[in-house]
Amino acid sequence: DAKTTQPPSMDCAEGRAANLPCNHSTISGNEYVYWYRQIHSQGPQYIIHGLKNNETNEMASLIITEDRKSSTLILPHATLRDTAVYYCIVRPWGSKTGANNLFFGTGTRLTVIP
Amino acid sequence: EPEVTQTPSHQVTQMGQEVILRCVPISNHLYFYWYRQILGQKVEFLVSFYNNEISEKSEIFDDQFSVERPDGSNFTLKIRSTKLEDSAMYFCASYPTSRDTDTQYFGPGTRLTVL
Numbered sequence: 321d322a323k324t325t326q327p328p329s330m331d332c333a334e335g336r337a338a339n340l341p342c343n344h345s346t347i348s349g350n351e352y353v354y355w356y357r358q359i360h361s362q363g364p365q366y367i368i369h370g371l372k373n374n375e376t377n378e379m380a381s382l383i384i385t386e387d388r389k390s391s392t393l394i395l396p397h398a399t400l401r402d403t404a405v406y407y408c409i410v411r412p413w414g415s416k417t418g419a420n421n422l423f424f425g426t427g428t429r430l431t432v433i434p
Numbered sequence: 435e436p437e438v439t440q441t442p443s444h445q446v447t448q449m450g451q452e453v454i455l456r457c458v459p460i461s462n463h464l465y466f467y468w469y470r471q472i473l474g475q476k477v478e479f480l481v482s483f484y485n486n487e488i489s490e491k492s493e494i495f496d497d498q499f500s501v502e503r504p505d506g507s508n509f510t511l512k513i514r515s516t517k518l519e520d521s522a523m524y525f526c527a528s529y530p531t532s533r534d535t536d537t538q539y540f541g542p543g544t545r546l547t548v549l
């Protein structure tokens with residue numbers, strides 16, 4: 321089941337950075353933090369993931385605290401198209417084929433305001 | 435960029451009828467999944483499939499459900515006798531390799547409406 325806690329909703333002004341927090345206080349040493357988003361009823365879209373270090377890609381940055389109990393997804397310049405539900409998911413790694421399953425929580429509904 | 439495709443985009447059926455939802459995963463991906471999302475609720479894992487067999491399934495995936503990879507490209511979800519509560523978006527996903535740092539890629543979904 322979902323092992324993360326996220327605020328149910330957030331607003332962000334267009335062009336500003338959107339900082340979406342996630343608590344995963346029970347994360348294990350072998351679990352990655354993944355972020356997905358879902359725009360309206362489309363399929364979830366992968367954004368970024370990390371284990372310990374901060375990560376950045378063309379979509380976003382992921383900041384993971386040193387104790388790994390929380391993280392923040394940063395969309396540096398939010399646009400109206402970034403309005404979506406954002407999911408923070410912890411996922412174990414390992415050789416089990418089933419270990420790749422994703423368990424979604426309720427996520428954060430981000431609304432980008434013009 | 436390669437993508438997961440699903441057909442049909444919307445399926446309407448009568449209660450008690452069988453439905454088959456189809457997915458074409460990304461070529462050369464090895465792991466396949468079905469998820470569902472009831473309107474207004476969270477995305478729920480149904481089943482994972484690897485090496486031509488189910489590797490894990492949730493409590494939702496009861497005997498009414500089955501999955502198949504009949505021809506090496508399609509990945510199907512069959513619901514044998516649909517119920518009203520099966521109405522949902524069904525998402526297929528595929529995963530490239532056994533490397534832990536890869537990610538799942540989701541299809542656009544099939545909206546199933548059971549009347």
